[in-house]
Amino acid sequence: MLLSAENMTGGYGGMDILKSCSVGVERGEIAVIVGPNGAGKSTAMKAVLGMLDLREGAVTLDGKDITKLSPQDRIAAGMAFVPQTSNVFTGMSVRENLEMGAFLRTDDFSVTMDEIFELFPILSEKQDQLAGELSGGQRQQVAVGRALMTRPNVLLLDEPTAGVSPIVMDELFDRILEIRNKGVAVLMVEQNARQALDIADRGYVLVTGENRFTDTGQALLDNPEVRRSFLGG
Amino acid sequence: MEILNAIVLFTNFVVVPALSYGSQLALGALGITLIYGILRFANFAHGDTMAFGTMIVILLTWLLQSWGISFGPLPTALLALPFAVVATAAMVLVTDRLVYAHYRRIRAPFITMTMASIGVTLVLNGVVRFIIGTDDRTFFDGERFIMKAREFKTWSGLNEGLAIKSSQALTVGVAFILVVVLFWFLNRTRTGKSMRAFSDNEDLALLSGISPRKVVAVTWIIAGGLAAIAGTLYGLDKSFGPFTYFQLVLPMFAAAIVGGVGNPLGAIVGGFVVAFSEVMLTYAYKKFATYLVPPEWAPDGLLQLLGTDYKFAVSFFILVIVLLVRPTGILRGKVI
Numbered sequence: 153m154l155l156s157a158e159n160m161t162g163g164y165g166g167m168d169i170l171k172s173c174s175v176g177v178e179r180g181e182i183a184v185i186v187g188p189n190g191a192g193k194s195t196a197m198k199a200v201l202g203m204l205d206l207r208e209g210a211v212t213l214d215g216k217d218i219t220k221l222s223p224q225d226r227i228a229a230g231m232a233f234v235p236q237t238s239n240v241f242t243g244m245s246v247r248e249n250l251e252m253g254a255f256l257r258t259d260d261f262s263v264t265m266d267e268i269f270e271l272f273p274i275l276s277e278k279q280d281q282l283a284g285e286l287s288g289g290q291r292q293q294v295a296v297g298r299a300l301m302t303r304p305n306v307l308l309l310d311e312p313t314a315g316v317s318p319i320v321m322d323e324l325f326d327r328i329l330e331i332r333n334k335g336v337a338v339l340m341v342e343q344n345a346r347q348a349l350d351i352a353d354r355g356y357v358l359v360t361g362e363n364r365f366t367d368t369g370q371a372l373l374d375n376p377e378v379r380r381s382f383l384g385g
Numbered sequence: 386m387e388i389l390n391a392i393v394l395f396t397n398f399v400v401v402p403a404l405s406y407g408s409q410l411a412l413g414a415l416g417i418t419l420i421y422g423i424l425r426f427a428n429f430a431h432g433d434t435m436a437f438g439t440m441i442v443i444l445l446t447w448l449l450q451s452w453g454i455s456f457g458p459l460p461t462a463l464l465a466l467p468f469a470v471v472a473t474a475a476m477v478l479v480t481d482r483l484v485y486a487h488y489r490r491i492r493a494p495f496i497t498m499t500m501a502s503i504g505v506t507l508v509l510n511g512v513v514r515f516i517i518g519t520d521d522r523t524f525f526d527g528e529r530f531i532m533k534a535r536e537f538k539t540w541s542g543l544n545e546g547l548a549i550k551s552s553q554a555l556t557v558g559v560a561f562i563l564v565v566v567l568f569w570f571l572n573r574t575r576t577g578k579s580m581r582a583f584s585d586n587e588d589l590a591l592l593s594g595i596s597p598r599k600v601v602a603v604t605w606i607i608a609g610g611l612a613a614i615a616g617t618l619y620g621l622d623k624s625f626g627p628f629t630y631f632q633l634v635l636p637m638f639a640a641a642i643v644g645g646v647g648n649p650l651g652a653i654v655g656g657f658v659v660a661f662s663e664v665m666l667t668y669a670y671k672k673f674a675t676y677l678v679p680p681e682w683a684p685d686g687l688l689q690l691l692g693t694d695y696k697f698a699v700s701f702f703i704l705v706i707v708l709l710v711r712p713t714g715i716l717r718g719k720v721i
Contacts, residue, residue, distance in 0.1 A: 223591070223592065224591060224592075224594055227592065227593075227594055228594065233592055235588070235589070235592070238586055238588065238589065239589060240586075240589070241581075241582050241585040241586050241589060241590075242585060242586070243581065243584075243585045244578070244581060244582060244585060248578055248581075248582075251575075251578065252578065252579065252582045252589075252590070252593045252595070253593055255575075255579060255582075255593045255594045255595050256593070256594035298589075298593070302594075
């Protein structure tokens with residue numbers, strides 16, 4: 153797999169939140185991590201990004217072991233991360249947000265910016281407006297756009313649809329599918345499990361920091377036990 | 386005619402001095418607000434940083450004067466200023482390495498960093514007094530006025546004169562240029578934008594690959610440089626005294642907070658609000674009123690709202706009102 157995190161064990165302080173948890177995603181795939189509150193979904197994603205010290209386990213990107221790299225170095229290595237909250241520079245314009253996303257790039261990034269404006273046409277319209285003045289859904293688009301500016305191989309999304317309306321959620325999922333179709337590996341944590349699994353090539357159901365079910369998105373949706381326990385029937 | 390006299394009088398004693406004082410405060414407040422926004426603490430050592438920079442300027446001015454070098458009609462201090470900017474920037478960078486870097490590493494809370502800056506200010510103040518002494522010093526040389534009161538009177542035929550000191554014109558001019566350059570830097574350059582991003586959302590800035598070390602260093606260099614310049618302009622306009630500069634921290638903080646702390650534009654607005662309030666509340670309006678009302682209504686008292694000794698109370702008062710009514714400041718900054 154392009155990104156694979158195997159047997160991650162660790163947590164904050166003394167307690168292990170993740171217990172031998174494994175997630176991964178292949179190029180041109182969407183992998184979704186779902187599970188009840190407190191299952192360690194976001195923690196698993198933070199561990200993949202390097203924001204959590206692992207006691208055991210390894211993270212590899214494109215065959216290279218990146219377990220020891222800092223989050224900044226992992227981003228330079230081709231990962232991008234969209235946090236769940238405070239994921240835009242509110243006091244900066246949409247265009248400046250994208251420019252900051254490309255901070256590490258020394259080449260001309262105008263082509264990438266045009267691609268993002270093509271993917272999210274509303275951002276092109278509002279490029280001189282402050283990101284803090286945009287609606288929730290538009291902000292999420294800025295956040296995803298900022299992350300895409302480094303042309304990552306892997307895009308990590310932490311609950312991209314938290315707090316947006318169902319219509320905006322559908323729209324965002326459509327955009328995420330488009331991103332996948334361009335060959336990016338997308339790994340996301342989602343609260344809206346049913347809709348997320350619907351677009352997922354790969355799904356992980358986590359419970360108390362452990363893998364409970366791992367399968368294709370469709371198979372998980374069809375699994376009666378998963379439906380009963382995690383999807384509300 | 387009477388109205389014109391009143392306007393000239395007011396301009397001469399209120400508008401011109403407040404404009405130049407406001408510019409000095411604005412430059413100081415800009416440094417405070419940048420440190421607050423990016424390094425995330427209230428730097429009480431800013432007044433003594435100004436004193437340090439001004440001290441270097443004075444020492445170099447004496448040296449240049451002893452060599453017989455002058456800057457024609459302009460003060461010799463301007464020749465010394467670039468060196469003082471470099472020296473002050475170096476001094477704050479060393480201070481950061483010795484003191485603040487440690488607290489950043491252990492992720493110390495806001496108040497710890499702020500308290501550390503009080504320690505820094507006491508040390509700096511001691512160093513400055515040790516080197517240059519505690520006396521008040523004037524170090525202005527060159528042409529004193531660009532417009533003298535008497536010349537204005539003969540030219541206009543009015544009773545009241547309008548004098549503009551070259552130090553005042555210099556202050557406003559230099560402040561204007563610096564502000565334009567600073568805003569260009571913050572809004573147009575890659576480094577400037579990365580500083581704004583870092584101030585806006587530190588975690589996301591780190592995720593975007595912005596180097597915190599570089600941002601911190603550039604912020605110190607700018608704040609230190611601005612402090613040296615603001616201190617020198619203040620000293621040219623009035624005089625230099627280590628304790629006076631220490632006390633300047635109050636109106637400068639008031640300016641930064643009133644304008645909206647963390648917001649550079651706010652620091653400038655705040656600087657002028659504080660300066661105009663101080664000057665307007667401590668000015669005696671007797672003569673001004675006499676021009677405007679019929680002679681029999683002429684006031685007996687001075688019509689001065691506050692003695693000049695209380696000018697610092699004005700800063701405090703504005704500070705309290707703003708924090709009560711609009712804690713984010715006039716232009717929206719961060720809530721303290």
